[in-house]
Amino acid sequence: MKNIIVSRPQPAVMLITLNRPKAFNALSKALLVEVATALKDAEGEDEVRAVVIAGNERAFSAGADIKEMPESDMPMWAEADRLKSWKTIEGFPKPVVAAVTGWALGGGCELTMLSDIVIAGENARFGTPEVNIAAFSGDGGTQRLPRAIGKTRAMLMALTGEPIDARTACDWGLAAEVAPTDRTVERALEIAAKIAEMSPLAAQMIKAEILMSYEKPLDESLSLERKLLLWQTEDHDEGIAAFVEKRKPEFKGR
Numbered sequence: 001m002k003n004i005i006v007s008r009p010q011p012a013v014m015l016i017t018l019n020r021p022k023a024f025n026a027l028s029k030a031l032l033v034e035v036a037t038a039l040k041d042a043e044g045e046d047e048v049r050a051v052v053i054a055g056n057e058r059a060f061s062a063g064a065d066i067k068e069m070p071e072s073d074m075p076m077w078a079e080a081d082r083l084k085s086w087k088t089i090e091g092f093p094k095p096v097v098a099a100v101t102g103w104a105l106g107g108g109c110e111l112t113m114l115s116d117i118v119i120a121g122e123n124a125r126f127g128t129p130e131v132n133i134a135a136f137s138g139d140g141g142t143q144r145l146p147r148a149i150g151k152t153r154a155m156l157m158a159l160t161g162e163p164i165d166a167r168t169a170c171d172w173g174l175a176a177e178v179a180p181t182d183r184t185v186e187r188a189l190e191i192a193a194k195i196a197e198m199s200p201l202a203a204q205m206i207k208a209e210i211l212m213s214y215e216k217p218l219d220e221s222l223s224l225e226r227k228l229l230l231w232q233t234e235d236h237d238e239g240i241a242a243f244v245e246k247r248k249p250e251f252k253g254r
C-alpha cells in the first residue's frame with residue numbers, strides 16, 4: 001500500500017493511517033481504494049474486531065484530491081473505483097473509530113461521519129469547504145451532516161465553507177470526545193481495544209441497529225429491532241454465565 005499504513009497495534013485492532021502527508025492526506029482515488037482494500041481484509045479476518053482510522057497531526061484528511069479533478073475525462077466523482085470504495089467504507093460491518101487531528105475537510109469530514117465513533121484531537125478542524133470550488137459534499141455529506149448536527153448548522157458549514165473547531169464539533173455531535181492532540185490516536189485505540197473485548201456479534205449488531213435508525217422510518221426500524229427478540233448466541237450465553245460466576249467473559253464470536 002502506497003497511500004496508507006496498515007498496522008495491528010493489537011491482534012484484534014487494525015489501525016489504518018492515511019499517509020499522503022504532503023497532500024494533507026487528500027483522498028485520491030488510489031488512497032480510497034487502499035482504504036477499501038484494508039477494510040475488506042479486516043472484514044475477512046475474524047481476529048480483527050475493530051478498526052481505527054487516523055491521519056497525522058496536521059491533517060486527518062483535506063478531502064477529495066482537488067488536483068486529480070482536472071485529470072479525469074469524466075466527472076471524477078462518478079468513477080467506479082471511487083464509488084465502490086466509498087460503498088465498501090459505508091458498508092463495513094465492524095466498529096470504526098476515527099482519530100481526527102488537524103484538518104478533516106470535505107471528503108475527510110465525510111469519512112469521519114462514516115466512522116462509528118469520532119475522537120477529535122484538540123487541534124482538529126472539521127469543515128465542508130467544497131462550496132469554495134463550486135461543488136458540494138457529494139460523498140454523503142449533504143445528507144449525513146444535517147442528520148448529525150441539524151439543518152441550520154449544516155447549512156452554516158456547507159454554505160460558508162467555514163470550519164469548526166474540535167470543541168464545537170463535539171458540542172454539535174460530530175465527535176464523541178475531545179482528546180489532547182498528541183493522545184488522540186492512543187485514545188481511539190483504547191476505545192477500539194475496549195470494543196474488541198466485547199462479543200463481535202453483539203458489536204456488529206449494535207452498529208447495524210444504530211445505523212438503521214438513520215436509514216429507516218421509526219416504525220420499520222422498531223419492528224426490525226423486535227425481530228431480534230430471537231437473538232441467541234453462544235457469546236450471549238457466555239456473557240450471562242460470566243456475570244453469574246463473577247468472572248470476565250470470553251467471547252468467541254459464535
Ligand code: DAK
Nearest residue numbers: 023024026062063064065066067077106107135136138139
Ligand atoms: N487536494 C489536493 N491537494 C491538497 C488538498 C486537496 N483537497 N488539500 C491540501 N492539498 C495540498 C496543497 O495543494 C499543498 O500541496 P503543495 O502545494 O505543497 O504541493 C499541501 O497540501 C499543503 O496545503 P497548503 O499549502 O494549502 O496548506 P495550508 O496549511 O495553507 O492549508 C488547507 C491547508 C487544508 C486548509 C488547504 O490546503 C485547503 O483549503 N485545502 C483544500 C481543502 C478542500 O477544499 N477540501 C475539499 C475537497 S473537495 C461530489 C462533488 C464534490 C465532492 C465529492 C463528490 N459529487 C458531485 C458526487 C468533493 C469533495 C471534496 O472533498
